[in-house]
């Protein structure tokens with residue numbers, strides 16, 4: 001059995017799509033959901049799906065190696081960042097080389113880095129009057145949004161688009177492609 005840990009800070013819509021997509025897969029399971037926000041919607045999804053969840057202790061996450069040990073103890077094969085808003089520390093990145101992936105709601109390298117998450121991204125893209133946006137699924141390294149690209153998918157931006165309408169277009173691409181890529185990486 002291949003085990004996935006999903007790290008998320010928010011509503012968890014991508015986590016839910018991945019969980020649902022893998023329900024038909026006999027060799028891959030979501031073994032853990034990890035969050036840094038005790039009130040994150042993703043933790044309700046974990047409870048509803050009977051998936052063990054863990055709330056990150058900030059001090060330990062950034063200064064200890066307990067989370068490396070936890071991922072190893074759970075025999076995690078792939079760590080999936082799905083709207084996780086803290087930088088994954090070097091020790092965890094180095095303990096899981098090319099086994100941590102992230103989804104970013106823009107076409108990296110544009111609109112990446114510190115401060116570029118959630119609605120901040122879509123606001124910047126709309127403000128720049130870009131003709132297109134999209135998603136980037138990439139491997140995670142020690143920097144924000146700098147790892148090798150796995151997949152990019154695009155959506156057109158029309159003059160009447162707002163950050164909210166763009167967010168919906170991008171989320172549709174996320175929900176379509178992230179579960180497929182997660183499954184493909186473990187098959």
Ligand SMILES: Nc1nc2c(c(=O)[nH]1)N[C@@H](CN(C=O)c1ccc(C(=O)N[C@@H](CCC(=O)O)C(=O)O)cc1)CN2
Pocket residue numbers: 081084085086087088089093102103104105113114115116117140141142143144145146147
């Ligand atoms: N080592 C890595 N860790 C993380 C990566 C990565 O590529 N390498 N990706 C991010 C996800 N992300 C963009 O895809 C991202 C998330 C959050 C931020 C950010 O600026 N966060 C704020 C804190 C926000 C909060 O605490 O609510 C900050 O660092 O000041 C940038 C990019 C996940 N981790």
Ligand SMILES: NCC(=O)N[C@@H]1O[C@H](COP(=O)([O-])[O-])[C@@H](O)[C@H]1O
Pocket residue numbers: 008009010011012013014015082083084103104105116117118121171174
């Ligand atoms: N830079 C990281 C970033 O902005 N990630 C974004 O957080 C959202 C999480 O939504 P969800 O909690 O509904 O899956 C997603 O749109 C994802 O691309």
